[in-house]
Amino acid sequence: MLELKNVFVTYDPNTIFMSNALVDISLVIKKNESVGIVGRIGSGKSTLIQLFNGLIKPDNGIVLLDNDDINSKQVDIRKVRKKVGIVFQYPEEQFFAETIFAEVAFGPKNMGMRETELKNAVFSALKDMGFSSEKIAQRSPFSLSGGEKRRVAIASIIAMNPDILVLDEPMAGMDFNGKEKLIKYIKNEIKNGRTLVFVTHNMEELLEIADRVIALDDGKKVFDGRVRDFFSDEKLIEKIGIDIPSVVRMRNRLKKHYSDIPFCRTPIEIASYLKKRNRL
Amino acid sequence: MRKRSFFGQYNFSDSLLCKLDPRVKIVLVFSIVVFLFFVKTISGYMLLLLFSIFLILLAKSKISDVFRSLAPILFLLLFTVLFQLFFTPGKVVYSFFFLNVTSEGIYLATYIAMRLMLLSFFTFVLTATTSNIELTDGFESVISPLKIVRFPTEDVALMISIAMRFVPVLFEEATRIMKAQTSRGVLFNKGSLMQRARSFLPLLLPLLLNAFNRADQLAIAMEARGFVVGKARTKYREMRIKKIDLFFIFLFILIMAASIMVKRI
Numbered sequence A: 001m002l003e004l005k006n007v008f009v010t011y012d013p014n015t016i017f018m019s020n021a022l023v024d025i026s027l028v029i030k031k032n033e034s035v036g037i038v039g040r041i042g043s044g045k046s047t048l049i050q051l052f053n054g055l056i057k058p059d060n061g062i063v064l065l066d067n068d069d070i071n072s073k074q075v076d077i078r079k080v081r082k083k084v085g086i087v088f089q090y091p092e093e094q095f096f097a098e099t100i101f102a103e104v105a106f107g108p109k110n111m112g113m114r115e116t117e118l119k120n121a122v123f124s125a126l127k128d129m130g131f132s133s134e135k136i137a138q139r140s141p142f143s144l145s146g147g148e149k150r151r152v153a154i155a156s157i158i159a160m161n162p163d164i165l166v167l168d169e170p171m172a173g174m175d176f177n178g179k180e181k182l183i184k185y186i187k188n189e190i191k192n193g194r195t196l197v198f199v200t201h202n203m204e205e206l207l208e209i210a211d212r213v214i215a216l217d218d219g220k221k222v223f224d225g226r227v228r229d230f231f232s233d234e235k236l237i238e239k240i241g242i243d244i245p246s247v248v249r250m251r252n253r254l255k256k257h258y259s260d261i262p263f264c265r266t267p268i269e270i271a272s273y274l275k276k277r278n279r280l
Numbered sequence B: 001m002r003k004r005s006f007f008g009q010y011n012f013s014d015s016l017l018c019k020l021d022p023r024v025k026i027v028l029v030f031s032i033v034v035f036l037f038f039v040k041t042i043s044g045y046m047l048l049l050l051f052s053i054f055l056i057l058l059a060k061s062k063i064s065d066v067f068r069s070l071a072p073i074l075f076l077l078l079f080t081v082l083f084q085l086f087f088t089p090g091k092v093v094y095s096f097f098f099l100n101v102t103s104e105g106i107y108l109a110t111y112i113a114m115r116l117m118l119l120s121f122f123t124f125v126l127t128a129t130t131s132n133i134e135l136t137d138g139f140e141s142v143i144s145p146l147k148i149v150r151f152p153t154e155d156v157a158l159m160i161s162i163a164m165r166f167v168p169v170l171f172e173e174a175t176r177i178m179k180a181q182t183s184r185g186v187l188f189n190k191g192s193l194m195q196r197a198r199s200f201l202p203l204l205l206p207l208l209l210n211a212f213n214r215a216d217q218l219a220i221a222m223e224a225r226g227f228v229v230g231k232a233r234t235k236y237r238e239m240r241i242k243k244i245d246l247f248f249i250f251l252f253i254l255i256m257a258a259s260i261m262v263k264r265i
Helices: A043-052 A075-081 A101-111 A113-128 A133-140 A148-157 A176-191 A202-208 A227-232 A232-241 A246-255 A266-277 B022-038 B041-059 B065-068 B072-085 B103-129 B132-142 B144-149 B155-185 B193-199 B201-224 B243-265
Strands: A002-011 A020-031 A032-038 A060-065 A082-086 A164-168 A195-199 A212-217 A220-226 B092-096 B099-102
Touching: A002 A043, A002 A075, A020 A043, A020 A060, A020 A220, A032 A043, A032 A202, A043 A082, A060 A227, A060 A232, A075 A082, A082 A148, A082 A176, A101 A133, A113 A133, A113 A148, A113 A176, A113 A202, A133 B041, A133 B144, A148 A164, A148 A176, A176 A195, A176 A202, A195 A220, A202 A227, A202 B099, A212 A227, A220 A227, A227 A232, A246 A266, B022 B103, B022 B132, B022 B243, B065 B103, B072 B099, B072 B103, B072 B144, B099 B103, B132 B144, B144 B155, B155 B201
Parallel strands: A032 A195, A032 A212, A082 A164, A164 A195
Antiparallel strands: A002 A020, A002 A060, A212 A220, B092 B099
16 A cells, blocks of 8 residues: 655755645555556656655655655665556666566566576566567567567566556557557456556546546646546546547537436447447 | 756856857867966966956856856865875974974965866856857867868867757756666665676666667758758858957956966066
């Protein structure tokens, strides 16, 4: 369980560049939740996730992981980083190893995994990301395509087996195929009890993956609740500059004629509702 | 992203010094820096120090920025001052265990410290009042006589301007990669010297690789906009010597002359 209590982050205090990145943020992320963080560029999303594993220390307030303050001296920060795995934007830019195996093994090795345990972790992470053949592990990570690189980079975090997986715009710049594989994996992980937090600009993704939405605007938390409640608050969505997905728009339009239409996440759900209704 | 101010970073203001011709500024600061080594008296340095303070005030720089510009040479400054202070033979004025402070030592230490500080102050004034583009344009123009011996002045100027342009970009990227690798369990500031050195490999390699990729992309982007290596280029900003430039040239010569003369008074 991850908890933020009244967290403030200020960049460059006492200079002309001073900006309040986060203002009085309190939130709790429980086990096995799937949380989407939304907001426009510069609203503090990236800052927020960097608080989760101690990359940024709050200027005020505390960050608790399983009831321990992660920024206190008694807590081993490496253990925190093992529990909270963050995949940053364009993670393929961090590659440096000669083989994919070494690249994926880098994180778990730093966390103290060795030999068979390490090997198993690496191969299962690669498999989760859709690389079924073990041969690929000996290739250079630089020989991969963009989407494959991204998946290897995500595998390098998954291999550490974090309790909470944090993804910063995981689908940005990925092709359809890669996205499908990633979404499939993410859904599977949620089913298996992993906690997921992801930042996104794509509302279709949010609709497909997240149960809960945290919306930031100008460093302040403006919404925290279920996805369906988020999309029914059109005023708020407009204010924070987010595009309503066509499925939601269609459903909201249909609601004028069919007042009992439930919240739908995909066009298929709408279609099956209509089918069922017409049959009646 | 966290913004940082670099040493001597250009800060735009409406000050007189920002309006000076960059060529004039470069030549003047360069000559006064060389000239510093010919001044033999502390009183001469005092005059130059006053002058540099005058320039800093004129540049509308913050005093804290000026002192921060001393940070890179702080170690050198302290080392030379202490060395001069304790190891100059002469009349002993103060004894501290086996260390003797001599009056000659105090004199030399002050002298060297002032010289180093002045070096840094004058270059600070230059970089704080001149943008990167102006600096390279000015530099290109100043070294243009070398064209006679077929020195590729334009290419060198372009290289310098690209290098300067990408310093903040690389810096930002380094921070980003550092955070990514930290999340993968690297501890950059823990462990033995060897371990620390090794932990920098996952930082430096991606940085280098990305820099090469970026260079490739930059080359393509430049060619797509009609850049041809070795072709003559026209300038967007024309540099012209104005009255105010002549005034500053005169002022610098006056100050330099005065600081040489001051010992004879």
